[in-house]
Amino acid sequence: MQPFVRNLWYLAAWANEVPAGGMLSRKLLGTARVIFQRGDGQWAMLADRCPHRFAPLSRGRRVGDTIRCGYHGLGFDSTGACVHNSFAGGGIPQGAAVESLPIVERHGGLWFWPGDPSKADPAGIPDFTFLEGSPNVFTRLLMDAHYELLTDNLMDLSHAEFLHVESFGTNGSLLNHGKQTVETDDSGAIWNKWDMDAVDPPGWAQPMLQPGEEVDQWIHMRWHAPAAMALSIGLARSATGRRQLVVPAMLDPHILTPETHSTTHYFFWHQATEDARAMAEQVFRREDEPMIRAAFEAMDGVEFWDLKPLILPSDNAALRARRRLMKLRADEDAAPTAA
Amino acid sequence: MQPFVRNLWYLAAWANEVPAGGMLSRKLLGTARVIFQRGDGQWAMLADRCPHRFAPLSRGRRVGDTIRCGYHGLGFDSTGACVHNSFAGGGIPQGAAVESLPIVERHGGLWFWPGDPSKADPAGIPDFTFLEGSPNVFTRLLMDAHYELLTDNLMDLSHAEFLHVESFGTNGSLLNHGKQTVETDDSGAIWNKWDMDAVDPPGWAQPMLQPGEEVDQWIHMRWHAPAAMALSIGLARSATGRRQLVVPAMLDPHILTPETHSTTHYFFWHQATEDARAMAEQVFRREDEPMIRAAFEAMDGVEFWDLKPLILPSDNAALRARRRLMKLRADEDAAPTAA
């Protein structure tokens, strides 16, 4: 199993997943962490394991800006330092502390850095400004597959023509008329762009158009390492320079964080309607997840490249993302960090 | 764990388990396979894993004599060759194919050959002609034990005097009067024959006989490697040269195929009555399976011979079958096949 790249920002949770005044316990990159917010608004992430007898700190309780272990009462502050011993006159053991990780709130998400803390520059958090102030429901699914298989899925949306044909009313436009462009940009992003010009509209859009009217459609996915993606979808009346939109353009987060080597936190959102919730449930949980999990099981623990995968042109962007991660991993192996 | 012998015919499924026009996915010898029938009646068995992104092909759909992958739409024919790319102008990647295995319908069963295809001669499929045209219900149980433990069970039916005493109304005839003969024949079979002459009838047969009347009983099991067995049971009025049968002689298939090293497909049949179904459920599922599974668990992953099993004369046939498989395994290790 390839180790995770550590000197990167990963999404730990949506900020609103942490109960006010409380704690959130979450396994991330194979290790249990506890997340909480101080009274001054700063966030903290600690190893979710007391150094005394290894009880999860999240089974304790908050006392001000500290956590008290629920087993024997030691208290830890947001830097991980032990600051309380419940025995009268007990004193604080020298150097007692739990691991603390850099964590930053940005764009409604809590991003943490599992690598060398001295390298943790929040400027490296990918831009998800579009998330701010949205009325959408921020949600999360736990998927039973290695996170790179989910990246493959998202970086090649041609699968929608097969796996989601009923949910999305796809009609072969991408397969028959799609022009694929793979680009990088200065932010370090890899873009996978599908553009379909002057094509028949998908089923769901037909009621909004004249019979026979054609559309320009675009499906653009942006990827930042390790697996933070943003999807941009648009549908415009043809020959309007993409100016007359049939529906407002959509921007969606698709952000992945490994829980373990075989399970993945999948962060996304949906509109705050029952229909949108049910559609997300159908598409992600009933269509994508079983297929990706089945593929993961079929790999039977063998590494992706060792299986000599068949390469199609449509894999271009997904493979470029995989190679970027391989490069980052190789760099970390060559120069191990302090973490 | 000893590897499976590969240059042998194994039963993959009863033919009627495969839906008409559809597919059957089944794990066999540790690997997922997909089975389907072409329009001309020929059968095909492929690796149930697309070489592109490893989705099980059985999650796709049949298109004529091919399977289309349900993830990104590649199509494969019955030889495993990739014959379709759903992208307009996409072309077929050079040499794209999945593994294909020899599979043959014979006697109502689908027999496959996991070894060197050049050695796959259907003449080696053991004779189960008696299955043809039967009104019996062909069925299958998945048993949680290594298949050789089930062979041990079937090749020493003296266990019926203990484990099935209530279901079968056994009365000690085999233990007290059984004459055991172990034979081989030109077909490669090993026979385990129990003959009980001039004995009291088993409980279920008593209503068909005069009080005090004696019977000749025989219980003959035939074994072919790896684990295809046929059971012949007869009950005749004594001193009639086995000509006056009390009930018609019975012939039953007991055919085992490893799903994995710890689970086994057990293929058998029963008469098409509710009583017969309930009896099969009782005997196989509630009496044999828990005992064999418990013994398998008690072995705790240690090889049979390393446990220094106690040898009884009644083990003769079962041990001969084990040694035959050891010889076949040793031969394959000495001269690895192409498979």
Place this chain on the structure above:
Amino acid sequence: MQPFVRNLWYLAAWANEVPAGGMLSRKLLGTARVIFQRGDGQWAMLADRCPHRFAPLSRGRRVGDTIRCGYHGLGFDSTGACVHNSFAGGGIPQGAAVESLPIVERHGGLWFWPGDPSKADPAGIPDFTFLEGSPNVFTRLLMDAHYELLTDNLMDLSHAEFLHVESFGTNGSLLNHGKQTVETDDSGAIWNKWDMDAVDPPGWAQPMLQPGEEVDQWIHMRWHAPAAMALSIGLARSATGRRQLVVPAMLDPHILTPETHSTTHYFFWHQATEDARAMAEQVFRREDEPMIRAAFEAMDGVEFWDLKPLILPSDNAALRARRRLMKLRADEDAAPTAA
């Protein structure tokens, strides 16, 4: 994983867990054993695995002072010797036997010796005379954690001030006024004694006292290797030399036996009332077990000392017990026994 110390008496079961005339199957120190009582009152413990085809003997039946295997009928006596072959004229295979372990009834418990039988002196069974003749309910829980974590829990009852504060109505007396004494005695015991003199009474005792009246409280735990503990709790009116008890002093068994390296049989008792049963369920199953299991999971398979645990003064007794076991293990490693 450190091996278990073998030359010690472990509690296998409460005597009344074994059905009269029947058998009890139990996994102990990773191995399945079957326990039964002979007609003359002597107890027997055998490996729960027939040496013929590895069926658990406990799936067979008792015949006098022997067990008949339920698979092929071999019989074994209380020494493990094969004494019966159900085949007429079958004879007993030379030297056929299953492992037999020393087992002794003492104080209502069945104690067994998994090590060198020649060293099994019942004088080494720790004294639990106080169990005899009690109307209490002897019970057992299976806990999902290594047994030494449960020892840690019991040898440092200061955790009651956090984990059981609601169940026990603890009020900080131990933390604020507890005087801890750790002692050994001639029996090989390690004692962890907490004494709180002239303190406010715990919540449950207040109705029995005058407002403002103070109490002397003591909580003494006695440990014998490997993990047989006895708890003595007392509450007396202050300044009476501990003679005027508020409630009768309590003596409770807390005896641990590993089922495996990750699960533990926890033997204890409670009074024969529904309230006492519900309290035991609450404290052991809903408060202790989840915390200890969570700590065990958080250790993630790493050895206790390799995690560099933070040491508090209150750990003194628990650590002394751990070191005693380390010494016993080291001694056994240096001079392996016959077992």
